[in-house]
Amino acid sequence: MKRNSTRLWRLLAVLLALTLVAAACGNDDDGAAGGGDDDQADTGGDGDGADGDGDGADGDMDDGDMDDGDMAELTPVTLQLQWVPQSQFAGYFAARDLGFYEDVGLDVTIVDGGVDIVPATVLDSGGADFAISWVPRGLVPREEGLNITNIAQVFQRSGTLQVSFADAGINSVEDLAGKNVGNWGFGNEFELFAGLASVGLDPQSDVTLVQQDFNMTALINGDIDAAQAMIYNEYAQVLETENPETGELFQPEDLTIIDWNDVGTAMLQDAIWADADRLDDDPAYRETAVKFVEASLRGWAYCRDNFQECVDVVVDAGPPFGGPGHQAWMMNEINALIWPSPGGVGMMDQALWDQTVEVATSQGILAAAPDEGAFRTDIAAEAIANLEAAGIDVTGTDFTRLDVEVTPGGE
């Protein structure tokens, strides 16, 4: 019995110690917002460490400032990204870090995406107020019953390519016949399948489909003849890789690309989605939506005109994913997906919408064309009008791509 009670005391001591460890870690975050945030910023700066977390703490800090400053209460807003922090989302990070959201009275928390996170689902279930999602990935859950709607079509072009080495001789969709064709799955394959179908190839029998990792290793290994790549991400990754034969980086002329925008099966990508029920029922939410879209689009206009500053914002906001060189490449390509926006940034291009729907229905991704509520332009129109009134260029008519130097490993 005595031994038992000693054991018990020791066990209690162990548990207490472990609890203290956990509590000590936890206090870093939950304690004083300023201090906790600084800690997070330190770890966040070096790695992706505590990034989403840091965002949360940022929110805290803003609250604190606001109370001190006797300003009107900021409306808390959560934005769900489709993927990790990178230049693909630079406009939102810029709007957050440069105070555009605060200017319109919003306190925006930006939440990372993950492998299994479907932004539309998070949005519909109330885990976020707004979400960034590709259009097909919003429409499919919508058809399954989620009442969400596209309120601003930010990207006017698709960034998806099939990339091959030049010596494979794949210069057009027809050349894919009989080849090993990589794709990531998870709904990233729609444009490819529609593109194949457009030249009479059956994706299931006329090519060999290969499940591809979210990188380009399989292309370089030779397991894939034509690899799926985002022009702003994986395509750059190849250019950032040393060609073992020359000892230099791979050059654009070493590669051939198939661009779905040219083939005509491109589908609309990044858009801002909102909860349709709340838009109808809650005037305050609609007002917030206008403000959110306005400030976000202002962020995108800012990133068009202040390229390097936005790259820095992204590098500070997130992980060193691919490094600053990679993010600079991405920023440039993302700008090119948005600008020029002839109808105003965030405005839906009806022709591309129709093409997206056509591809989706012809591929059986959607059973039927979505109803009229799938997107609405009133919110974007109001936001654009506000921006124009503020003297901001919302079309970017004279936008040109910059020449971004490719760095080894994107560092």
Place this chain on the structure above:
Amino acid sequence: MDDPLVREQLVRQQAATLDRRAAAGRGLRQVAVFSVFVVVLGFLYSGYKIFGQAIDDAQTDWPALGSVLPRTDDLNMPPILDILGEFTVTPGGTDQILGRQLFDEAMFTLREATVGFLAGIVVGLAIAIALARSRRLERGLFPYVIASQTIPLIAIAPLVIVWGRKNLDFVPWEWQDWMSVSIIATFLTFFPVAVNGLRGLQSPKPENLELMESYAAGWGQTLRRLRFPAAIPYLFTAAKIAATASVVGAIVGEISAGVGGGLGRRVFLEAQRYTTGPERLYAAVIASAVLGIFVFLVITAAEKFTLGRQGREALS
């Protein structure tokens, strides 16, 4: 010296000293064996790499073998020295070496894992006690406890995150996504504790239970004085499984649910940029393995501290 009590005490002290020395010796030996094993693994890796490259060079002679075995070029198997060296490299856009960054990521994951582990102990123990209390409950509930482990984590991870964000705002502190990851870790950790704990609570011999009965001890007293102490060694076995499982749960949760930090998130990111920096993914994976070994060792040390010499002997 003639006093038998004093003599016994001396003998006991001597035994304790010897035991400590033996323990220290055992510890050293274990460290040595582990180190040798790591080095051997390194040599095997490098040896295979050299072997594979030789085959690549002579691919025409051995075409069949070359296509079956894993590739050995630097993209697929970066040289071991490059991997180790990567820990001291400062990645672009940051101001700290990778090793330090991975340490910070590991601390982030460790926090999720520790909270998940402790919650798992509490939940698991509660289930074990409930099941030990009532046979009917054991029959009815136990299948569900087992079934819970067949649910794939990636299916529940996003649900837990969203649910946490939306429904757990009543807690007195600000609910953050990493806490939801802790819940995912809990999901993995409560199971071994519940199963082993139940076995431990049922481990006292019938004569001991009858003795308690003869003292007219109630169920609670029997639990406190007999069943629970008897279950402690079982619980530590469970805790060792649960500790490593909590790290796995935290890492999987981070990957699948998009929490902005931790080793899992880092592994996921480095996997994406594998093509341009394979060493970094290897480094992140090594860091994850080290974290898993670390928590295991912590629990092992806690076990030794709690059970003492006799406990260990009783176990072995």
